[in-house]
Amino acid sequence: xxxxxxxxxxxxxxxxxxxxxxxxxxxxxxxxxxxxxxxxxxxxxxxxxxxxxxxxxxxxxxxxxxxxxxxxxxxxxxxxxxxxxxxxxxxxxxxxxxxxxxxxxxxxxxxxxxxxxxxxxxxxxxxxxxxxxxxxxxxxxxxxxxxxxxxxxxxxxxxxxxxxxxxxxxxxxxxxxxxxxxxxxxxx
Amino acid sequence: xxxxxxxxxxxxxxxxxxxxxxxxxxxxxxxxxxxxxxxxxxxxxxxxxxxxxxxxxxxxxxxxxxxxxxxxxxxxxxxxxxxxxxxxxxxxxxxxxxxxxxxxxxxxxxxxxxxxxxxxxxxxxxxxxxxxxxxxxxxxxxxxxxxxxxxxxxxxxxxxxxxxxxxxxxxxxxxxxxxxxxxxxxxxxxxxxxxxxxxxxxxxxxxxxxxxxxxxxxxxxxxxxxxxxxxxxxxxxxxxxxxxxxxxxxxxxxxxxxxxxxxxxxxxxxxxxxxxxxxxxxxxxxx
Numbered sequence: 001x002x003x004x005x006x007x008x009x010x011x012x013x014x015x016x017x018x019x020x021x022x023x024x025x026x027x028x029x030x031x032x033x034x035x036x037x038x039x040x041x042x043x044x045x046x047x048x049x050x051x052x053x054x055x056x057x058x059x060x061x062x063x064x065x066x067x068x069x070x071x072x073x074x075x076x077x078x079x080x081x082x083x084x085x086x087x088x089x090x091x092x093x094x095x096x097x098x099x100x101x102x103x104x105x106x107x108x109x110x111x112x113x114x115x116x117x118x119x120x121x122x123x124x125x126x127x128x129x130x131x132x133x134x135x136x137x138x139x140x141x142x143x144x145x146x147x148x149x150x151x152x153x154x155x156x157x158x159x160x161x162x163x164x165x166x167x168x169x170x171x172x173x174x175x176x177x178x179x180x181x182x183x184x185x186x187x188x
Numbered sequence: 189x190x191x192x193x194x195x196x197x198x199x200x201x202x203x204x205x206x207x208x209x210x211x212x213x214x215x216x217x218x219x220x221x222x223x224x225x226x227x228x229x230x231x232x233x234x235x236x237x238x239x240x241x242x243x244x245x246x247x248x249x250x251x252x253x254x255x256x257x258x259x260x261x262x263x264x265x266x267x268x269x270x271x272x273x274x275x276x277x278x279x280x281x282x283x284x285x286x287x288x289x290x291x292x293x294x295x296x297x298x299x300x301x302x303x304x305x306x307x308x309x310x311x312x313x314x315x316x317x318x319x320x321x322x323x324x325x326x327x328x329x330x331x332x333x334x335x336x337x338x339x340x341x342x343x344x345x346x347x348x349x350x351x352x353x354x355x356x357x358x359x360x361x362x363x364x365x366x367x368x369x370x371x372x373x374x375x376x377x378x379x380x381x382x383x384x385x386x387x388x389x390x391x392x393x394x395x396x397x398x399x400x401x402x403x404x405x406x407x408x409x410x411x412x413x414x415x416x417x418x419x420x421x422x423x424x425x426x427x428x429x430x431x432x433x434x435x436x437x438x439x440x441x442x443x444x445x446x447x448x449x450x451x452x453x454x455x456x457x458x459x460x461x462x463x464x465x466x467x468x469x470x471x472x473x474x475x
Binding site: 039040042043070071073074075076077079080087089093094096097100109110112113114115117118121125126127129130133136146149152153156157158159160164166167168171172174175176178179180182183 | 239242292352385394
């Protein structure tokens with residue numbers, strides 16, 4: 001049997017997550033209502049209430065490298081229904097951001113998707129759906145997986161071929177740069 | 189004529205083109221002038237707030253700043269865009285420090301002083317009487333399952349107005365033009381949203397359950413106000429059938445397409461030929 005030692009360091013992690021998210025993580029009493037309503041729970045390694053439990057126990061490495069935080073669809077059902085009024089989806093956001101800062105997001109498909117999506121926005125100011133789809137296919141090594149849908153979209157002229165372009169694209173790039181700099185400074 | 193600033197969102201130029209067509213056509217009929225925000229940018233959607241808290245606020249905030257400059261309230265037809273704009277506005281309004289920070293991040297004056305409306309809200313504001321007066325082809329005999337999904341109703345502390353578990357706004361609008369709407373359990377069940385590419389299994393399982401619930405409730409079609417929900421339910425319906433050996437043929441329409449039909453607009457102008465699941469039979473039923 002594994003023995004779990006709860007150290008002061010563990011408490012520190014739970015407190016930092018509480019502070020950063022503004023959510024009283026320690027008040028979760030593990031009722032499981034978040035998990036009962038979660039659309040993605042069956043594809044997760046840890047169910048949402050277990051993710052919160054990992055945070056309470058201070059198991060930082062374990063929670064930041066789990067698949068669950070990346071399978072979360074950000075649907076806010078957990079937040080809407082929590083009897084303790086804990087915004088669980090907000091905590092998921094915080095955990096993803098922390099995982100990124102520690103490089104633990106690598107290999108997570110949803111993190112790659114977010115990167116490619118935002119890269120398109122950074123380049124054009126708006127999302128270029130075709131570019132996102134094509135790069136996703138190449139990066140995941142399955143370039144033809146979405147081909148049937150792409151063909152259907154092209155046939156209906158629902159896939160813009162040329163990238164969008166806004167005049168304020170430099171402003172948008174600046175937002176990306178400054179936001180990253182400030183978040184880094186804050187959490188060092 | 190009521191004027192609004194208009195934030196089409198990225199898919200309006202692409203995969204959500206028919207929603208854009210229907211919104212423009214119905215707005216014109218309702219006397220809503222939609223003035224597109226010049227040089228609007230992507231709101232960042234789910235990837236934005238998933239990546240960084242400030243990024244997730246600042247991308248929508250630029251559009252809110254542009255809206256303030258126009259001196260108009262803004263309509264955001266995409267549920268995801270609407271959710272991000274309202275979230276950013278509420279969160280920044282609660283924190284004076286954040287408001288100053290936004291000004292610095294954007295290099296613009298941020299006030300966040302204009303109302304953000306979803307498309308259903310903007311249409312509802314026209315009033316039931318006027319809607320009724322414009323209805324030339326009531327949707328009698330048509331049974332609709334109104335599907336709200338997540339981002340039009342949650343989180344309830346941010347998105348206020350409708351009941352987060354049993355919303356009624358779309359039902360009221362479509363009943364107002366003669367349709368019957370069903371009471372069903374999947375009004376606000378998530379379709380899996382942006383996980384369609386990273387974790388398709390989540391989306392296919394969810395879409396199957398939603399389609400099954402709509403069939404069980406004897407709906408002729410599903411009505412939605414979200415291009416992301418629409419993409420999952422319509423475009424991926426054939427994949428659901430292949431994966432689970434089912435035979436769903438459930439048309440998924442944007443609510444403004446149904447309103448447009450009731451107002452006597454022609455199906456082509458409402459983009460009804462652009463769906464993956466055919467809508468022609470449904471349209472014939474109304475006409």
